[in-house]
Amino acid sequence: MTKKYEITIGIECHVQLSTKTKLFSEVDNDARGKEPNSCVSPVDYALPGMLPRLNGEAVKFAIRAGAAMNAKINARSRFDRKHYFYPDSPKGYQITQFYSPIIGAGFIELPSGKKIRIEHAHLEGDAGKLTHYDTYSLVDLNRVDTPLIEIVSMPDISSAEEARDYCKELWRTMVYAGVTNGDLYNGNMRFDVNISLKLPEAKELGTRAEIKNLNSFRSVERAVEYEYSRQSKLLDQGEKIVQETRGWSDATGKTTPQRSKEAAQDYRYMPEPDLPPLNLSSEFIAAEVARLPLLPHDYRAKFRGTVPDDLIEILLDYPSLSARLAEVEDSADKKIVKRLANLFSSVLLAEENASLLNDKLPEAPQLIELCTMLEQNELSSTAGKEVFIKLFEPKHAAKSPRDLAKELNLLQENDSAALEALVASVLEDPATRQAQADYKAGQAKVLGFLVGQVMKASHGKANPAAVSEILKKQLA
Amino acid sequence: MEITDETMNHLAELSNFSLDSSEKQALKQDLASILRYISKLDELDTTKVEPTYQVFEMENVWRADDIFPQDADREALLALAPESLEHQIKVPKVL
Numbered sequence: 001m002t003k004k005y006e007i008t009i010g011i012e013c014h015v016q017l018s019t020k021t022k023l024f025s026e027v028d029n030d031a032r033g034k035e036p037n038s039c040v041s042p043v044d045y046a047l048p049g050m051l052p053r054l055n056g057e058a059v060k061f062a063i064r065a066g067a068a069m070n071a072k073i074n075a076r077s078r079f080d081r082k083h084y085f086y087p088d089s090p091k092g093y094q095i096t097q098f099y100s101p102i103i104g105a106g107f108i109e110l111p112s113g114k115k116i117r118i119e120h121a122h123l124e125g126d127a128g129k130l131t132h133y134d135t136y137s138l139v140d141l142n143r144v145d146t147p148l149i150e151i152v153s154m155p156d157i158s159s160a161e162e163a164r165d166y167c168k169e170l171w172r173t174m175v176y177a178g179v180t181n182g183d184l185y186n187g188n189m190r191f192d193v194n195i196s197l198k199l200p201e202a203k204e205l206g207t208r209a210e211i212k213n214l215n216s217f218r219s220v221e222r223a224v225e226y227e228y229s230r231q232s233k234l235l236d237q238g239e240k241i242v243q244e245t246r247g248w249s250d251a252t253g254k255t256t257p258q259r260s261k262e263a264a265q266d267y268r269y270m271p272e273p274d275l276p277p278l279n280l281s282s283e284f285i286a287a288e289v290a291r292l293p294l295l296p297h298d299y300r301a302k303f304r305g306t307v308p309d310d311l312i313e314i315l316l317d318y319p320s321l322s323a324r325l326a327e328v329e330d331s332a333d334k335k336i337v338k339r340l341a342n343l344f345s346s347v348l349l350a351e352e353n354a355s356l357l358n359d360k361l362p363e364a365p366q367l368i369e370l371c372t373m374l375e376q377n378e379l380s381s382t383a384g385k386e387v388f389i390k391l392f393e394p395k396h397a398a399k400s401p402r403d404l405a406k407e408l409n410l411l412q413e414n415d416s417a418a419l420e421a422l423v424a425s426v427l428e429d430p431a432t433r434q435a436q437a438d439y440k441a442g443q444a445k446v447l448g449f450l451v452g453q454v455m456k457a458s459h460g461k462a463n464p465a466a467v468s469e470i471l472k473k474q475l476a
Numbered sequence: 477m478e479i480t481d482e483t484m485n486h487l488a489e490l491s492n493f494s495l496d497s498s499e500k501q502a503l504k505q506d507l508a509s510i511l512r513y514i515s516k517l518d519e520l521d522t523t524k525v526e527p528t529y530q531v532f533e534m535e536n537v538w539r540a541d542d543i544f545p546q547d548a549d550r551e552a553l554l555a556l557a558p559e560s561l562e563h564q565i566k567v568p569k570v571l
Contacts, residue, residue, distance in 0.1 A: 042546070
């Protein structure tokens with residue numbers, strides 16, 4: 001559909017880093033499933049005299065996150081205070097990097113090949129969590145000063161779909177880089193989306209609205225679609241767009257104006273006097289960059305041409321599957337890799353087997369052996385799936401697929417003498433006489449029924465292609 | 477720089493202070509005289525002077541990522557808040 005207005009989108013994304021402790025205190029950073037205010041230190045509480053102590057691991061995570069976004073890592077960076085009064089922040093300010101962030105300009109390449117530029121990204125502490133009731137609000141400080149990196153994109157995104165793709169690719173990049181748990185449901189990554197419209201011939205960007213705190217790719221896409229229709233209606237009527245912060249509701253599918261935290265956006269930034277600046281050596285930075293594992297674009301490059309593109313994209317949603325497939329790719333040929341990709345998608349991505357994804361995957365040598373057996377018709381595809389699923393059971397997990405297939409009596413019968421005997425026994429069965437006559441009379445599709453009878457007689461172990469050939473010969 | 481009533485109201489709001497009009501008047505004069513005193517610095521040319529962000533010449537000070545048990549437990553910390561409920565700090569409704 002051609003749209004009347006051009007849409008310009010920039011996205012800010014907060015990524016919670018999965019360090020063991022918080023950014024400035026030595027308490028547990030993983031509050032999942034824990035009681036409110038059980039992961040809080042006097043530093044998080046901002047008691048008088050408490051001083052922040054920087055978590056060195058968070059600095060290393062930020063370097064890896066930056067490198068994963070093809071960004072320049074700034075050797076020199078420092079922290080600043082951003083002041084505001086709100087119950088989610090006992091200090092009365094957030095410690096962030098306003099003037100000198102650790103991560104400089106970079107880019108994220110979408111699966112389509114389009115590059116979205118990153119303006120910069122910085123380290124900062126998260127705020128606490130508020131829950132609102134009728135007459136009061138409750139404050140849980142478990143999340144205070146969880147390390148975040150805030151990633152600020154350039155306004156390079158030009159559709160709702162592209163906004164979703166960018167968020168998804170950023171999520172994948174951060175998860176593969178190993179810097180976040182990436183649990184969107186629990187707010188590990190949150191997106192603020194800036195949207196403005198303009199006529200194609202207009203030189204200047206329109207006034208933007210910022211949609212805060214989106215936590216799914218779908219809501220990013222829907223919020224952009226909604227904003228396009230809201231803003232375009234206003235513009236059509238000759239009205240002005242108000243620059244404001246808006247909230248999104250998944251339930252109503254609408255954005256609504258939010259009262260701003262600070263009546264005037266006046267954060268009175270000042271250098272944080274309690275944290276000495278960072279001045280990282282190039283060796284220190286290089287050592288962290290070298291620790292980066294394979295990223296989504298590396299996997300695409302590895303699998304492209306062997307596995308269909310759409311299947312690659314699906315598998316990329318499952319880091320453990322991509323990693324194991326890549327391991328297999330290192331030592332097996334393309335046919336095996338393709339078979340394994342299909343096995344992953346037909347078995348593990350089927351609804352009824354979804355729980356297997358939480359279990360330990362079979363090892364690469366086991367998977368190579370299994371796929372080789374399938375490739376050489378030693379196992380039927382049904383039997384192959386059965387062996388694969390059994391390999392997830394602890395009692396079978398250490399076995400070789402060949403031993404397991406033998407044990408389960410699933411090895412396919414390829415021996416032609418044995419198959420011929422089986423076929424002969426089925427043809428002698430009076431129950432197949434009518435079918436044989438029909439086939440000879442020219443009803444070719446009856447062959448399927450006869451193959452089925454032989455398969456049944458073999459308890460599923462006969463190689464159906466071989467059986468079919470023998471039947472054709474004997475009935476000719 | 478002159479401190480207007482508007483500036484006073486803005487500063488009070490940013491600082492989360494409720495000030496009555498006599499307090500505002502007094503603070504207005506204090507602030508104006510503080511700014512006059514500090515403005516002495518404007519007489520110097522500081523264009524080539526690096527701002528002082530830190531008074532100690534330290535860099536790269538950080539700790540290991542290890543969890544340490546805290547001396548102050550949850551209930552002790554919650555007891556410092558004016559009100560608490562269900563192990564959380566209770567505050568007037570905000571939204």
